[in-house]
Amino acid sequence: MSVLSGKKILLGISGGIAAYKTASLVRLFIKAGAQVQVVMTPASKDFVTPLTLSTLSKNPVYSSFYNDDDQNEMWNNHVELGLWADYFVVAPATANTLSKMANGICDNLLLATYLSAKCPVYFAPAMDLDMYKHLSTVENFQKLERFTNIIIPAESGELASGLSGEGRMAEPENILAFLENDIASKLPLKGKSILITAGPTHEAIDPVRFIGNHSSGKMGYDIAYEASQMGAQVILISGPSHQKINHHLVNVIKVTSAQEMYDACLENYSNVDVVIAAAAVADYRPKHVASQKIKKNDSTFTIELEKTKDILAVLGEQKKNQFLIGFALETENEIENAKLKIQKKNLDLIVLNSLNDLGAGFGKLTNKVTFIDKNFSVEPKILKTKENVAKDIIEKVKQHFQL
Template sequence: MLSGKKILLGVTGGIAAYKTSFLTRLLVKAGAEVKVVMTPSASSFVTPLTLATLSKNPVQLDFINEEDGALSWNNHVDLGLWADLMLIAPATANTLSKMASGRCDNLLMATYLSAKCPVYFAPAMDLDMYKHPSTKQSLDTLIAFGNILIPAEEGELASGLSGQGRMAEPENIVAFINAHLKQGLPLHGKKVLITAGPTHEALDPVRFIGNKSTGTMGFRLAEQAAHLGADVILIAGPTTLQTTTSHIQLIRVTSAEEMYNAVHLYFQDVAVVISAAAVADYRPKTIAVQKIKKKDGEPMVLELERTKDILKSLGEAKKNQFLVGFALETQDEMMNAKGKLERKNLDAIVLNSLNDAGAGFGTNTNKITFLDKNLKVKTFDVKTKAQVAIDIWEEIIQRIHA
């Protein structure tokens, strides 16, 4: 959820400020671009150099910078407009009161008042301060403004007391924001199953029958589904690709039989299935125990048998799932795609033609035609596979929310 997000982290003067070094690191690790604004008192608890190093951006402390005799202005309006979201952590009782009343006496408060993005805040103070009616009034006011409260946790406090008021741990703050961002996304609460890559059908201990699929299209579809709020199960044949988010459960398989079993293990619990894998249609009827040796002057005869038709079996078993297949064709493309759509009881099919430049295996681009069960057809231009994944999901979402 945080990948590619621009996050403005506001740090105020409480002992919990030391945790912002860990928080900054987690946000950057999640793929966010982070800029930090500190109140002057916050620098007593964590150094600007630490946060600048971890965020890879200069830390802003005051309206005016003085360097080598030259003066420059930190533009709070630009900072507020830059951010996709703002996070104030720790938010002390003093800062909460200023935020609620609109008191603007430092760069952080000016930036907060200029922000057009969602604002999250994580209170941190002692037990009695947290329970004080004025603090509750500040919290209620900020929530009424539309700001998002990350509740304080219970535990040992700086005073030696134990109770509520402790700033949420950095990993819990990141998890809270992730969960909040997922709400309202078109695939929030839905489980999605995607297959990707080739399958390898063993011939002997060192050889196999396979194809040229890299799995890129399936992985891009999985990543886009996660960005749209889905919990994704990605079943991938042999590929070097890796997932980029914890919202994708990656299950690696090798053969068509293994993929068949894995798909049916999860099929009943998902809302959408996209079968993007290039599954082998045939496999050797027998697998040699030892490496097959060549014999001079003699041809090799290889007897093959059909693998299980994964997509057809899903079409026969589906209840409420939205089932999407892929068709990679070299001739009679539309006729073959329509036939596959009907025979396998699909809700939609994505057609690739190897006759189209930029489509197929081994490229970073693809050219598709999306065809649904009502024979509504939409053809797209050549795009990167990441952009194609966006197009495919837009077509699917239109239909599952219709």
């Protein structure tokens, strides 16, 4: 999965012959999983049609401050467009448009949107060789980079003038690769390795029955996704769950029982920087597992249980430099029990759930948590979607590394 998956890309197209390549660029952004909106200068419509770009992006294409064919003359809000985007890419960026960007000239919708954008801005120059080398152009490049805009270097090759040299807009595939590499290199958790446990465990009674719980695994999977979006290499050890994740930075290890989860955690523990133990691991398992299906003969049936290995406690005992986060699901004396768990298991942070909170617990799309750190600082949070709770948890990881 690309780092652009789920991201919002605003593509600004100015009036150069290289504009014809933007149809391929939009398609590549869409294939990478991004949402795309296009803003064009009026001159760029001579090289590529808004209909083509609208069809490929599945969004309206904007080129003026109002729609000529709208009887109400609806205003196209450049501020909203600028705030919508996670990334703004100007490609092709002609000498004319670059000069206006560098000097604050605002005479079309693209430039007004550029001046309103709060996100990172990338620009891909496209012009003839002499224009590209001209001192005024070089000065504009330098000025835009001082504005923290990021240049996607032009390539060498055949130019529209018939000359051959530097100034050709980077090919769409190279623009995509440049964005992905640049964004990935700046992700706050790049270079960190995080082990996350998720879901329930199933403890076999016989070949067809088990002891389990109602955990869906969603919380752990959401944490894994958020960690990977921040650049971390994630090992997700998952009990039985219908949740899915597809990200090139996430390695999913499927397990069934508490013992299998224990073995997988210990095998990977020494190589990770962070552990987030979100799984609902069974505390007990049947002492004896029947080799054949147990027949329904007697009116009562007794199963002798034995304790499973306490994964979190063992990780706490073996902890060196790892940042260890546990979860606690409580129904009474929540804060006190969570603090005891921090001490007993040598945790750095605990994420407390209470089944007494409406909207929290197993099988819900929302969660209400309280963070308690090893110094017993208590930080209650409001009810949020599990995706947003995952963001809060990963924010704690970033704070630990002071990122």
